[in-house]
Amino acid sequence: MTIQERLLEAVEQKLLRPIDAQFALTVAGNDDPAVTLAAALLSHDAGEGHVCLPLSRLTLTEEAHPLLVAWISETATPIDWKKRLLASAAVSCGDSPAPLILCGDRLYLNRMWCNERTVARFFNEVNQAIAVDEDQLSRILDALFPPTDEVNWQKVAAAVALTRRISVISGGPGTGKTTTVAKLLAALIQMADGERCRIRLAAPTGKAAARLTESLGAALRQLPLTDAQKKRIPEDASTLHRLLGAQPGSQRLRHHAGNPLHLDVLVVDEASMIDLPMMSRLIDALPPHGRVIFLGDRDQLASVEAGAVLGDICAYVNAGFTAERARQLSRLTGSAIPAGAGTQAASLRDSLCLLQKSYRFGSDSGIGKLAAAINCGDRSAIQAVFQQGFSDIEKRTLQSSDDYAGMLDEALAGYGRYLRLLHEKAAPEAILQAFNEYQLLCALREGPFGVRGLNDRIEQAMVQQRKIQRHPHSRWYEGASGNDCAQR
Numbered sequence: 001m002t003i004q005e006r007l008l009e010a011v012e013q014k015l016l017r018p019i020d021a022q023f024a025l026t027v028a029g030n031d032d033p034a035v036t037l038a039a040a041l042l043s044h045d046a047g048e049g050h051v052c053l054p055l056s057r058l059t060l061t062e063e064a065h066p067l068l069v070a071w072i073s074e075t076a077t078p079i080d081w082k083k084r085l086l087a088s089a090a091v092s093c094g095d096s097p098a099p100l101i102l103c104g105d106r107l108y109l110n111r112m113w114c115n116e117r118t119v120a121r122f123f124n125e126v127n128q129a130i131a132v133d134e135d136q137l138s139r140i141l142d143a144l145f146p147p148t149d150e151v152n153w154q155k156v157a158a159a160v161a162l163t164r165r166i167s168v169i170s171g172g173p174g175t176g177k178t179t180t181v182a183k184l185l186a187a188l189i190q191m192a193d194g195e196r197c198r199i200r201l202a203a204p205t206g207k208a209a210a211r212l213t214e215s216l217g218a219a220l221r222q223l224p225l226t227d228a229q230k231k232r233i234p235e236d237a238s239t240l241h242r243l244l245g246a247q248p249g250s251q252r253l254r255h256h257a258g259n260p261l262h263l264d265v266l267v268v269d270e271a272s273m274i275d276l277p278m279m280s281r282l283i284d285a286l287p288p289h290g291r292v293i294f295l296g297d298r299d300q301l302a303s304v305e306a307g308a309v310l311g312d313i314c315a316y317v318n319a320g321f322t323a324e325r326a327r328q329l330s331r332l333t334g335s336a337i338p339a340g341a342g343t344q345a346a347s348l349r350d351s352l353c354l355l356q357k358s359y360r361f362g363s364d365s366g367i368g369k370l371a372a373a374i375n376c377g378d379r380s381a382i383q384a385v386f387q388q389g390f391s392d393i394e395k396r397t398l399q400s401s402d403d404y405a406g407m408l409d410e411a412l413a414g415y416g417r418y419l420r421l422l423h424e425k426a427a428p429e430a431i432l433q434a435f436n437e438y439q440l441l442c443a444l445r446e447g448p449f450g451v452r453g454l455n456d457r458i459e460q461a462m463v464q465q466r467k468i469q470r471h472p473h474s475r476w477y478e479g480a481s482g483n484d485c486a487q488r
Contacts, residue, residue, distance in 0.1 A: 007036070017043075041053060046109060119276065134332060169296075172297055202266065204270055267292075321349060412458065
């Protein structure tokens, strides 16, 4: 069986997407079959969210792709993947144009390789320390952050962001990312002392942008700023696509290296949702002097598209600050900031800060311990948490259709106050507040326990109980009236 026939068979068996086979045949169809196969698997992995294909994935392991297993089984001699790839005109080491790039032991699509280089250079080489009046900054931080008996990591994060061109602040739910950025923006405005400081706020999606607008606005109202200072901080956040000037039906952006964004400081929330290509485009559009503050949760799921940029960057946070950086942050915050060992990736390490205290729930609470166990991937620890009798978490095992129906009834009761206020034509603010008081979170999208399955069944139950009414010629009912993406 030829490699072309094997690729088409893999598509029929849904082991590959049609585009994977077409891509491989286009770039290496007349080439060495090993190169064609590698190109198909690279395209497949890119579709799964991977940036590159490690050559170790081209060996027979338990996780090996079935197409690879079938093809290698027909090959009598061992395969020197690096030698055969580099012998192809479709592959280069990056020193000449080619659709595929082999960098060390990793095979890239050309555009992904270019994107990764742009992002790596930005965080490692472009990131610069910003000279500040440390006495002035220390006084401002002391005024914004009340004294505590322990290290105030929000204060440390603000100090990190105010002394670097590029900074990343990561924290889980309730650690105060928005409060931190509100206070550091207030400090930035006070330090600017009337000089130009154009600030922009952005997030990957319309929903995230709206949430940033609301939460940051509420946090800023609590700070001791003059009216003139408040006017210098924007009230609205936009999506990254809108910020960059995305054109409908086109891949072109209004802002790029030749037409950079008009800003001095950019705050980007929910950075874990930013994929590698979007991060590269954002970097290209920044002005040379522009400062960027990324906010996000390193433990959240990565972006849907290729690349887990925030997660990869935050892997260095465990290395700690360099000794010199720790001493500077200690002076600025008045706390003893521990230093890590060595100087590897110093520029990146000194630009990161992890918010370690949750103000929403304690680390010794049930939800706190459960979250820690889940983030560590420790199944035995997860089971142990449920056996400790915490009052704030409960595990239920649904073993029958009656159990499932009971869960749906509980969901209907949870939405009861929201639906009642909706029918009473209450104030929109009260309706939205009630809606946010009860939410179901699903780990799956499909199936009876997935987002779509549960939504369909809950809607059906609500219709049967006449809690909602669909219009005769529409699937919509009173409540949400549009997609958040259309609003931004």
